Amino acid sequence: MSTDTYYERLDISEALETAGWTPDDENPLEILRKNGACFAIINECGDSGVSAGSWTVEFPTDTPVAVIVAACLAAAEEPTRCDHEQLLTEAARRAAALGWRTITVARLTALRRGDTSALPPDPATAPRSAFGTYRPRPADTEEPTR
Numbered sequence: 001m002s003t004d005t006y007y008e009r010l011d012i013s014e015a016l017e018t019a020g021w022t023p024d025d026e027n028p029l030e031i032l033r034k035n036g037a038c039f040a041i042i043n044e045c046g047d048s049g050v051s052a053g054s055w056t057v058e059f060p061t062d063t064p065v066a067v068i069v070a071a072c073l074a075a076a077e078e079p080t081r082c083d084h085e086q087l088l089t090e091a092a093r094r095a096a097a098l099g100w101r102t103i104t105v106a107r108l109t110a111l112r113r114g115d116t117s118a119l120p121p122d123p124a125t126a127p128r129s130a131f132g133t134y135r136p137r138p139a140d141t142e143e144p145t146r
Contacts, residue, residue, distance in 0.1 A: 008065050009041055009048065015069045021076070036115050037075035039068075050075050053116045087111045090119060097123040099132035 016032050016039060017023065024031035030041045037052040048068060049058040052075040059068050091111055095103050098120055110118030121130045 006046070009046055011065050012039070012048070012068050012072075015065075016072055019073060019076075021072070032072075034076040035113070036117075037072065039072045052076070084112060084114065087114065087116065087119065094120040094123060098126060098130055101132065 010029075013023075013029065013032060016034070019034070021032040021034040021039065023029070024033065027040075032039045035052075037050060039048065039050045041048045042058065046061040047058060048063075049056055050068070050072045051057075057071060059071075088108075088111055091103060091107070100120065103120070107118045107120075121127070123131075
């Protein structure tokens with residue numbers, strides 16, 4: 001990484017830390033996290049990226065510092081009340097379709113924080129082990145063929 005790139009990445013880290021991002025314990029100069037979002041320097045050339053939930057955006061070395069910081073701040077925004085309600089509604093829908101009788105407090109707390117990884121699995125793609133015994137899986141209700 002060139003000296004200029006090093007100082008630019010240092011500027012990003014300082015700006016994010018000022019905004020409440022926490023350095024990673026093992027890689028404090030390369031990885032920072034906040035509200036489920038993660039900023040990381042990807043390689044020795046100084047390319048970087050930010051990820052949140054199921055998406056990742058990578059920035060080449062020549063991306064302006066202001067663009068990267070703005071993307072990181074947007075990625076770490078707290079979900080709005082509407083987002084929370086949508087997450088809880090989707091969680092309840094999925095849990096019912098999976099035949100779950102309950103959703104754990106830990107899962108509900110994570111959803112309240114806006115953590116989409118805490119959603120129950122999508123019933124359309126969930127493995128058989130994700131289904132509860134409360135309601136049979138539709139494929140299991142068919143008569144066996146002889």
